[in-house]
Amino acid sequence: MIGWIKSRFNDIRFRNKLLLSHLVIALIPILLLGLLSFIQSYRIQMKELRSEAEASLEQVASIMDYKINRYNTLSEFMVLxxxxxxxxxxxxxxxxxxxxxxxxxxxxxxxxxxxxxxxxxxxxxxxxxxxxxxxxxxxxxxxxxxxxxxxxxxxxxxxxxxxxxxxxxxxxxxxxxxxxxxxxxxxxxxxFGDLDNLSEHVSVHMEDPDQHIIFQENRKRIGAVDLEKRERTDLSLSRSLASNGWTIYYNLLNTNAYANAMSIFQITLFVIILSLIITFLLIYIISTNFTRRILRLKTKVDKVERNNLDVIIQSSSRDEFGELTNGIGKMLRRINSLISQVYHAEIAKKESEYNRLISQINPHFLYNTLSFIRWRAEKKADIETSYMVSALARFYRTTLNQGRHMTTIEAEIQHIKAYLDLQLIMNDGLFDVDYDVDEAVQLEQVIHFVLQPIVENAIKHGFVEAAAKDYCIQITVQRVSEGIRLAVTDNGVGMTSEQITQLLTSKNGGCGVRNVNDRMKLYYGQDYGLVIRSEPGCGTEVSMVIPASSP
Structure with missing residues (x-):
């Protein structure tokens, strides 16, 4: 125990050590005397309040017994x-x-x-x-x-x-x-009228023989502050009525006794503290001269602790304290150099990883679509060919996105619309498409190419039953409390939990769902990514939440 106290004392600032030493030596006997006077006064006050409450309770119980017996007598007079x-x-x-x-x-x-x-x-x-x-x-x-x-x-x-x-x-x-x-x-x-006119230091309630509360003191006349004080009861008294078995409960509140005892304690303490103030002031002035340089160094170290690494720490003094200050300054400059090196290395690593993932997007869809357009053009010339060429141009333009990693939600929706227009023609209108996009979030930023792989997976693996009809894909973009939620929902064949796990962890490469999930975690952090809800025969919902730049 002594070793622990010594260790804690050594951790205190030098100026406070001087003040604390005086406080311990001078104030401990003062506090003991004041506490003794407070406890003795409190006990006397509580004893007086108890005696007063017991007399009041006995009087109230006797009056209520008399009233109840009087009505009992009247009742018996009629019955008999x-x-x-x-x-x-x-x-x-x-x-x-x-x-x-x-x-x-x-x-x-x-x-x-x-x-x-x-x-x-x-x-x-x-x-x-x-x-x-x-x-x-x-x-x-x-x-x-x-x-x-x-x-x-x-x-x-x-x-x-x-x-x-x-x-x-x-x-x-x-x-x-x-x-x-x-x-x-x-x-x-x-x-019960007399029970509402008791002292403000007593709260009262009554219970019947089954311990149901049948009366509680009317507290409307008591302020909110008083109500909080009345919850602190040091003494409870009870008295059962002989006439009908009711029980009166008195809760004696300690506020009055506490206030009287505290006033005595405050007077005693005030006289002694007044004599110590001058001494404390002198010790404070002397200790300040010793600790000014320590406080100055501590202020700079606190700024470093709050991630302000640009603070300059140096001293022109040649004593031990000056050497310590200059040593800390050299260490801080070395830390800044190391942080800068690690920061630039981490940025380069993330940029390389992001480029690796985005480069995995498979361009086969573009080539297959061009082949299909060529075959249609050779077979017959019609409006559909022109429409497909236009849709393909929009799709290709939004896919490239001028080499940027980020795009707006509006551009991402245009990209997926162009893709779905091509798929509807290529699949002879196999499915319907429904868009539910909040216009207020269209200018929010999102990483590029996150919806098309999910939609492609829904068409390729969800709409596989040839006899099925009424296939539908719904694209939803709405603001939620966590940010902005993007979701792709289909009513296809659905997936099992094992298929969902394989979809997010498959190492097959390509522009699949796993690619989107990896890019989201890389850009936004490990707390983000895809959430897949699906059951066999009940369709699939793939959703993601991205942070919003504005509320």
């Missing part, structure tokens, strides 16, 4: 009233007058009294499968209760929170053939 419960189990046998008296003298007075006792009750609804359906608006079929998303077939009594709706569901006394429930709708704020 024999006259009230018998209304739902009594067999009226179409005695509607008796039913009317029971509603007038028993049910309606009791409901009115309950609502008068608590203004937070929004309504009382009954769900039954008995004879009372349709008698009152607040008496509904039991099926509507069972269709609620929160009803799971429970019996007895349960508190339900459905969004901003709060219900107390109580099963009524039933007979074997009837099921009856009473649902009391209660204002949401009457139970």
């Amino acid at each position: 009233n024999r006259d009230f419960s018998q209304i739902f189990t009594k067999d009226y046998d179409e005695n509607y007058y008796q039913m009317y008296l029971d509603f007038r003298d028993i049910m309606e007075p009791m409901i009115s009294n309950i609502k008068m006792m608590d203004d937070d009750i929004e309504g009382i609804t009954f769900y039954t499968s008995g004879e009372l359906l349709g008698i009152r608006n607040n008496i509904l079929p039991i099926g509507e209760l069972r269709s609620k998303a929160w009803y799971d077939g429970f019996r007895g009594r349960r508190w339900i929170v459905d969004g901003e709706k709060l219900y107390l569901v109580q099963e009524l006394i039933s007979n074997p053939k009837d099921s009856n429930f009473m649902v009391i709708s209660i204002q949401h704020g009457s139970i």
Whole structure:
């Protein structure tokens, strides 16, 4: 460990060594004292906040238990009233007058009294499968209760929170053939209102016995910065309600305790640092005089590191540092000389390789076409002969391309059109041709003679079934995110994966697909080349992507 520290220390600049030495000797005890004061203050603050939060949680839980027990008592008061419960189990046998008296003298007075006792009750609804359906608006079929998303077939009594709706569901006394429930709708704020008015240093939420969150503190009043701080909690408290099994969770936020402790730490640290500033300034001035020459040399070496090899590094001093500077300058000049030699040798090598590949283009097609034109001309004179001669002239002109390696996409398309015009005549219109070329990319540069070998391969090896009809070749040039995509698609016999591999690696020479693939990798780099997608009987697509000069 000591050896590692020594090694790291030796790598630091000389001026920083002086500053770091003073920093280590003077600031370590200062930081230890400040850290101790911060930790002690933080612990005291957190202890006070915990005590305050525990008292608040106990108070809130007691209030909520009281409110919930109060509604439970009201519910039991109604359910245990024999006259009230018998209304739902009594067999009226179409005695509607008796039913009317029971509603007038028993049910309606009791409901009115309950609502008068608590203004937070929004309504009382009954769900039954008995004879009372349709008698009152607040008496509904039991099926509507069972269709609620929160009803799971429970019996007895349960508190339900459905969004901003709060219900107390109580099963009524039933007979074997009837099921009856009473649902009391209660204002949401009457139970949860106090939880939204807690200290800004406490966040709270509640869960039911199934650990579903039924309440979360309303944070709309809190700014975005405060929300980020409220995510850092150092203490969590919980309290279960005895009345219905709900659990209140308090998350005590450490921001207040952290801020108070930090203020003490900052005051302590400020007084000590102020006394060290003058010392640091003096050390800085002295160290600068020692390290100015080192920094000057480092600046020049940094420029060399950023590939600026034209920097002149030399010194007129005769001490050890001057000798070191002049030695680096001689080494840099030697490196520049070697790089120049390697660069020119690599250019010559690539030029030679490119010329070798482009020279492999087989001129047999031109000779065969001339022979065919001569035979047609001798046999009969017609317009087709003139057309073929014109197409051949265009093809020959674009093929030579005045000896240049690069051409425009527009010229490459003209070249392939001339070639396909000749092939259509020579093959008696065996196939159709479809062009889909984006006009916006026609002036982009591409290496010469990349489409014709691919099209030739499609006609020669793809359209071989004599009985087949509707052969078609599609030429597509479109801009894509990676650059410009050129593709040749045919609906011929297709290829297997082995045939695709052989097509790209065959050593037979000629102006084949492999030649195009090799030239693209040589000019654009190894990341470029041909992509072939084909299946037997499903045609073939050969595509390539070249970089675009403009977005």
